Amino acid sequence: MNNIPTELKYTRTHEWVRQEADGTYTIGITDHAQHLLGDIVYVELPEIHRAAKAGAEISVVESVKAAADVYSPLSGEVVAINEKLNDEPQLINSSPYGEGWLFKLKVSDSSLNDLLDAKIYEEHIGSS
């Protein structure tokens, strides 16, 4: 069973977004995505201060099996990255919505409207 927390927003490309109290947005890949990839062994994180563009590649997650691009769900600036993943990439497998987060964005013109809520995302992966 896939874990799809209802308080998060999602993309069709299997990223999740969480709005933090400080106004930043935390981004990671979904439980469904980590299941499909299998054991994750390498993560290429974006550089801090890099500009992120909604829908564009920003990071790469590699499992034993394959490399997968991560697309930024929002446009903005990278303000934090999860450096723990450099040594423990498998945190994405064990805790995709927690310790396995990828990066945080500061978003100037926040528009979450294009993102999916949990119910729509669940339908999306059910049909894919």
Added chain:
Amino acid sequence: MTQRTSLYQTHIDLAAKMVDFGGWDMPLHYGSQLDEHRSVRENAGIFDVSHMTIVDVSGDKASDYLRYLLANDVAKLDKPGKALYSCMLNEQGGIIDDLIVYLLKPNFYRVIVNAATRDKDLAWMNEQAKSFNLPHLAPQSGLAMIAVQGPEAFEKLNKVLGPACTRTLEALKPFEACALATVAEIFGCYEPCNLVTFNNLTGLFIARTGYTGEDGFEIILPAKDAVSFWQQLIDAGFAYCGLGARDTLRLEAGLNLYGSDMDETTTPYESNLAWTVVLNGDRDFMGCKALETQKQNGVPRALVGLVLHERGGILRGHQKVQVKEQGEGEITSGTFSPTLNKSIALARIPVTNQTDCTVEIRGKLYPVEIIKPPFVKRGQRKSHL
């Protein structure tokens, strides 16, 4: 339509992630491929390899036939049960498949070839048989094959087979096989029997072979017994492992995968398999002229091991390799090595004395070390890696 082994439902019940492998629906992993890999390096694991093709070859010219068909020489097999690894070549010296051949009794051999190449192998073997008084080629069905691998494989398998078989199992050297009969129709109770009189439909055929770089055995048994035998192995403490772990284990052990690291366009000399070719014997074999010519003219390419020591990604098949002043090559298979905690690969590159080269990953060049495989032997990494 994919085929299923007799353990298919068992894999589903064990929550395996299934994938198509050479037309077979096989378990990729049962949760974590990395955990399964480590189980085999540190303890012991089991794999369903029933998709492999088993062909028994017999007839009064069977030995002559195989001496012609294979680049390694079955004349080396001097007693029943002995086996060797060989390539089967085309006229150009290209590799049609790699296989293991067992001598069961004079002019009676068991050949195990890959699953994905089954049809073309059988067609080729039948074609070549025409010149040898048509030895009987009998592809076996109704059999299962389970690999038991790891430093504790002997001890755990011994527990399953029982004390009557201990001495036989102990005496089995690498690349030797024995036969065990089911005692008085009681399944799960075995005793050693003579390979010559062995009836493969009732007992176990056990070879000290594998594809992981660890000690271990490959066991052929009647398909109808596979489910309960598999369960006995699990009860004895074996971890069940999928083809994902099998791939990372074989790559660490420097063992080629047919179709990735070698194919009909590469010779054994270009595939780190010179040791499997017997060229100067008293025989002609298919492909030997081409190999002699290549040897005289110089072998242009070599299959080598690569290690990425820095962070940068995972080495994967088809990534480009640059060897300074000597040209370009390509990774044939690459992965993350759980034992080394680094990425490793096999690559075919121009023959060189250099000890490093560069690999392009996502548009960036990374330095990699060139080594002679294996990367890991009997659980131990090569000293400097």
